[in-house]
Amino acid sequence: MRVAVIGQGPAGLALAHRAAARGLYVEAWDPQPYALHVLSVFTDELPAWAKNLPARSTTTPVVYTHGGRKIRIDREYRVLDNARVWQKLTTFPVHRELVDADTVTPAELGADVIVDARGTRDLYTPGSPVQVATDDFVAAQQQAHESVFMDFRDVPSNRFTYQIPLDSRRMLRQDTVLATRTPPEEADVFIPLLASPYAGSHIPYGARAGFVNPFTGYSVATSFCLADETADAISARLLHGTGGSSPRLPWEKPSFRTDRYLSVLCLRTLLSVPSPLYRTMIEGVFSLRPELARKLLILGYPGATLEGMARIWATLAGSDKVRLARAFAGAATSGLHLDRKGYP
Known part of the structure; x- marks a missing residue:
């Protein structure tokens, strides 16, 4: 072969x-x-x-x-x-x-x-x-x-x-x-x-x-x-x-396609919020436990992506929580879907 x-x-x-x-x-x-x-x-x-x-x-x-x-x-x-x-x-x-x-x-x-x-x-x-x-x-x-x-x-x-x-x-x-x-x-x-x-x-x-x-x-x-x-x-x-x-x-x-979908949602969400909040979310990754952070930074672990984002969101100030939740909902309802190969 x-x-x-x-x-x-x-x-x-x-x-x-x-x-x-x-x-x-x-x-x-x-x-x-x-x-x-x-x-x-x-x-x-x-x-x-x-x-x-x-x-x-x-x-x-x-x-x-x-x-x-x-x-x-x-x-x-x-x-x-x-x-x-x-x-x-x-x-x-x-x-x-x-x-x-x-x-x-x-x-x-x-x-x-x-x-x-x-x-x-x-x-x-x-x-x-x-x-x-x-x-x-x-x-x-x-x-x-x-x-x-x-x-x-x-x-x-x-x-x-x-x-x-x-x-x-x-x-x-x-x-x-x-x-x-x-x-x-x-x-x-x-x-x-x-x-x-x-x-x-x-x-x-x-x-x-x-x-x-x-x-x-x-x-x-x-x-x-x-x-x-x-x-x-x-x-x-x-x-x-x-x-x-x-x-x-x-x-x-x-599992890979789901994680890619979630990561695309994360990107589109963070691009729609003020850049200081984007920065705060990225910084928050490194306050997670090491194994969770490792899986969040690469593709293939949708559970880690969900858990990591939820834990980071929980540390935000109240106004930022609302802003991020609204942005995420907007990204999720914007008609985003992935084809069989995992592309948006």
Whole structure:
């Protein structure tokens, strides 16, 4: 059974690696040898096979609220060493060339099935919400060598500063906009939070399959976690066809689709309230117990999303509770629905 994977960002790499580990013959296409942007994840979000991937740094980050409160996140945070990660996981042939995934057929690539893992920049619709950030690489100073996951101090209420050490000498600082419908023309990070549905004939994966959490913008850990299950589903479909007895792809399952629906509601709700309240809700995530916060930040745990939002709502002032409840009701009654693949 032969699988062609177009796109070797973190999602395509993870799936190709796990499919090859299961005995499928995998070939990949991507002109770039490895991802150039900084990739960071909490170690406890990764599956067992990925927990010890090469890292440039590991830290225990903190969050600073707009009022100056310091919240320590008692979880290991890894900045991946992209070159070494790609070298370790590339256990299959890779063609360093562009392929038009919109028109190519499996037969043209000598494959039984094609996986499209090219991300979602081409699926972005102007006016839809995005998360954006600008990068600033600075020399590490001893007094500033702190890993800060989010810093809401001294920035506009719809922004936060992100600061992580890359090694003993350099740090990355990002000025991040949580969600906006009017992004700047230039941005180093550009994450469509509600990309258009994938309409191609291949199997999408990663952000292209709807893995981006609309509430947080996170998707890398989800792509790693779902790689095994997706590879198994592809293998079963190649063996037995795509009839009623074939396994669902993980993002087509009710739990994933429900959580994506809830996260879309959260995003639309928070975009409709004043940005200081949006900021307060995001800050509230890090006051939750660690396991609940972990599940809230990624997709696939609808119960955690409901519980987390309810607990954060309960901590708000009375006027903010009313404002948020009205905004949520408005988002829920605006005709939002998801198709079979989990897209709004």
